[in-house]
Amino acid sequence: MTRDRTSTRVIAIDGPAASGKSSTAARLARRLGWAHLDSGALYRALTLAAVDRFGESPRSWSPAALVALAEELPVRLVLLGDEFQPEVAGVDVEAAIRDTRVTRHVSAVAALPEVRAWVNARQREAVRAHGGGVVVDGRDIGTVVFPDAPLKIFLVADPGERARRRLAQRGEAVDAAELARESALLAARDEADSTRAVAPLRPAPDAVPLDTTDLSLEQQVERIAALARERFPG
Ligand code: DC
DSSP, X not given: OOOOGGGOOEEEEEOSTTSSHHHHHHHHHHHHTXXXXXXXXXXXXXXXXXXXXXXXXXXXXXXXXXXXXXXXXXXXXXXXXXXEEEEETTEEOTTGGGSHHHHHHHHHHHTOHHHHHHHHHHHHHHHHHHOSOEXXXXXXXXXXXXXXXXXXXXXXXXXXXXXXXXXHHTTOOOOHHHHHHHHHHHHHHHHHXXXXXXXXXXXXXXXXXXXXXXXXXXXXXXXXXXXXXXXXXX
C-alpha cells in the first residue's frame, strides 16, 4: 500500500533532552494554528503512575503490568485548546510529571518495547482523532511514530547551553557547580536514550538538523515555520 505523505499533517521535532523541543513545538503550533503533542509527557505520565503504584525500583516493574496500569487508570492525552495534556485517572499531571522522581526513572520506562508500542498507538490515535495539523515532539517521532511526516526537524544544542536553559527554566541559580551537575544528568539521559535497543534517539535520514545553541526561541520557531510554509502550502 502506498501512503500519501502529503496527507500526514504532522511536523516531527526530535532531539536530545533540553534541546528546546517542547517550547519550540508549542510556539510553532500556535503560530500555525495547529495542535501540539509532547510525546515525552506520555512517558512521564506513565512513569509517575508507576512510581505511585509500584514504588521507586523500576527493575521490579513488569512491562505488562505497566501497560495494564496505563489502561486501567487510564493514562491518556486530552486536547485542551491547542495542547494535548497528560492525565492520570482524570487528573491533569502536566506539573507533576516534571518532578525529579519521574525524571530519574523515565528513561528506564521508555526503554521498554511494550511501553513504546502503547505510547506510539496513543499518539497515532490522538493525531488521527484530531484530524488537523499536529506538531509532535520527542525522540523517535520522525524515525518511528510518524515516518511519513512531510517535515522532520532534529534539534541539537551544545550540552552546556542545554544545562543552562534547564536551570533557567526551573528558576535555579546558574553557577558553575550546578551547570556541571545538570550537564552530567543530561549527558546520562542522552546516553540512555541514544543507546537503547528500541527506537534509539537518532535523526531520520530526511530530517533537517537545526543547531539552536546560538538561536533564540523566536528564531528557532521562525526557521521551522518558514520550512512548514514550503512543505504545507495553502
Ligand atoms: O522530552 P522529555 O525529557 O520529557 O522525555 C522524557 C523521556 O521520555 C526521555 O528520557 C526519553 C523518553 N522519550 C522517548 O523515549 N521517546 C519519545 N518520543 C519521547 C520521550
